[in-house]
Amino acid sequence: MTFNETAFPTAQSTLQTQKLRQLLVYLKQNSPFYQQLFKQHNVDIDSIKTLADLSTLPFTTKEDLQQRNNDFLCVSRDKIIEYASTSGTLGSPVTIALTDNDLDRLAVNEYHSFACADGSATDVYQLMLTLDRQFMAGIAYYSGLRKMGAGIVRLGPGVPSLQWETIQRLKPTAIVGVPSFILKLIQFAHAHGIDVNQSSVKKAICIGENIRNTDFSYNILGKRITEAWDIQLYSTYASTEMQTAFTECCARQGGHLQPDLLIVELLDDDNQPVLPHVPGEVTITTLGVEGMPLLRYKTGDICMYDDDTCTCGRNTLRLSPIIGRKKQMIKFKGTTLYPPAMFDLLNEIEEVIDFVVEVYCNDIGLDEVILHLLPAEHTEAADRKIRAYLQARLRVSPGIKYVSLAEIQKMQFPEASRKAIKFIDKRV
CATH class of the missing domain: 3.30.300.30 (ANL, C-terminal domain)
Known part of the structure; x- marks a missing residue:
C-alpha cells in the first residue's frame, strides 16, 4: 500500500471519493442487499459525486446484517477463503466472508497499524489472544506481522504461567493482549518473584478494552499497568464488520484512520455530523472490500474525533477511546x-x-x-x-x-x- 498518511486532507478526500464511487457501482452489480436497498430508496448512484453526497444514502444497521447476512455477500461461495464472525455482544453473531483479496487487505491494514504503533521487522510479538473460533483479529494480527516481517509467538489467551515461561524463553519485545489480562500478568509476576521491568517486553498493543480516558490520559487500568511495568502502551479500536483498525501512534492522541480503507462519519441522534471533540456514533463505509462490503454501517459505538494534524506528522482523522455503545x-x-x-x-x-x-x-x-x-x-x-x-x-x-x-x-x-x-x- 502506497497511500501517504501525511498527505493533505484534499488528497485523502479525492482518493476516498474515487473509491466510494467504485464501491457504489460494485454494490449495485453484486450485492443482493444493496440492490434492493437502492431500489427501495430510489438511489441514483451516478448522483454521488463527492463525499458530502454520502449523507444522501441510506444507513445499514446491525439488524440488517443479522437478519439478512447472506444477502450482503458479493461473490460466489467458491471465492470465499475465510469465514469470520462477530462475538455476538449485541445479539446473534454475524458471519463476515473474506476473499483472498480481503485477506490481503486485512494484512495491509494490520501492517500499517503495527507500523503506526512503532513496530518494525526487528520486533517479536507474543499474541495473547484467541487465534481460532472465527475470530478475525487473530488472523489479522498474524497476517499483518508476517507482512511486516516481525517475529510471531502464537500463544493464545490466558495462562499467565505459560505466558511468562514463553517470555523468558523466547524474549519477545512486544505483546498483543487485553489490558485486564496484562494486569493479571503483572500480578502473577509479583506473586512469583518475576521482575517485569527486567523482561524483554517493552511495548503492548492493547485490544478490546479502553486504557485511556477521552482526554487521552490513562484511565485506572492504564495507570495500574504503567505504574507497575515500564512499558509503552498503544490503544486500538476495530470491529469484524469494518475489517480495519484505528491504532495509536507515538503521540497517543487517538487511533488513526486509514483513509484508503475506510470512510468514517460520526453522527448525532438526528444522523447529522458532529463537530470535533463532540460524541457521535461511528458510522463506516468500507473501501476495497470484496466479499461483504458495507455502506454507511452504524456501528453503535460512541466516540469523538480530531482532524488536526497529529504531532507524528499524519494528517489522518483520529478517534478517541470508545465512550460506550449506543444500545448499551x-x-x-x-x-x-x-x-x-x-x-x-x-x-x-x-x-x-x-x-x-x-x-x-x-x-x-x-x-x-x-x-x-x-x-x-x-x-x-x-x-x-x-x-x-x-x-x-x-x-x-x-x-x-x-x-x-x-x-x-x-x-x-x-x-x-x-x-x-x-x-x-x-x-x-
Whole structure:
C-alpha cells in the first residue's frame, strides 16, 4: 500500500471519493442487499459525486446484517477463503466472508497499524489472544506481522504461567493482549518473584478494552499497568464488520484512520455530523472490500474525533477511546451510564477483584443495574466502602451481589465465548 498518511486532507478526500464511487457501482452489480436497498430508496448512484453526497444514502444497521447476512455477500461461495464472525455482544453473531483479496487487505491494514504503533521487522510479538473460533483479529494480527516481517509467538489467551515461561524463553519485545489480562500478568509476576521491568517486553498493543480516558490520559487500568511495568502502551479500536483498525501512534492522541480503507462519519441522534471533540456514533463505509462490503454501517459505538494534524506528522482523522455503545446506554434513576465508564470505576476499587455488570428492566419498564462483584474480602467494612464509593462517583446506588470465583468465571466465560463478558444486558 502506497497511500501517504501525511498527505493533505484534499488528497485523502479525492482518493476516498474515487473509491466510494467504485464501491457504489460494485454494490449495485453484486450485492443482493444493496440492490434492493437502492431500489427501495430510489438511489441514483451516478448522483454521488463527492463525499458530502454520502449523507444522501441510506444507513445499514446491525439488524440488517443479522437478519439478512447472506444477502450482503458479493461473490460466489467458491471465492470465499475465510469465514469470520462477530462475538455476538449485541445479539446473534454475524458471519463476515473474506476473499483472498480481503485477506490481503486485512494484512495491509494490520501492517500499517503495527507500523503506526512503532513496530518494525526487528520486533517479536507474543499474541495473547484467541487465534481460532472465527475470530478475525487473530488472523489479522498474524497476517499483518508476517507482512511486516516481525517475529510471531502464537500463544493464545490466558495462562499467565505459560505466558511468562514463553517470555523468558523466547524474549519477545512486544505483546498483543487485553489490558485486564496484562494486569493479571503483572500480578502473577509479583506473586512469583518475576521482575517485569527486567523482561524483554517493552511495548503492548492493547485490544478490546479502553486504557485511556477521552482526554487521552490513562484511565485506572492504564495507570495500574504503567505504574507497575515500564512499558509503552498503544490503544486500538476495530470491529469484524469494518475489517480495519484505528491504532495509536507515538503521540497517543487517538487511533488513526486509514483513509484508503475506510470512510468514517460520526453522527448525532438526528444522523447529522458532529463537530470535533463532540460524541457521535461511528458510522463506516468500507473501501476495497470484496466479499461483504458495507455502506454507511452504524456501528453503535460512541466516540469523538480530531482532524488536526497529529504531532507524528499524519494528517489522518483520529478517534478517541470508545465512550460506550449506543444500545448499551443505561438510564438508571435519571442518570445516564455507559458500561465502559462503570468498568473504569470498578477497576479503581481495591476491594473488588473482578466483576460483571448486569442490566435488566423492572416491572414498570425502567432500567435496573446489579453489580456481581468478586470481593477481595467479604466483610461489612469492605461492603460499606464499596457502596459509599459507588454512591459518591455514580450519584446513584446500583444493586450489589457478591459472588465466588467460580460464579464470576461462569458468568464471564459461557460456553464458546472468545473473550470475558463483563456486561450482561437482559433488557428486552
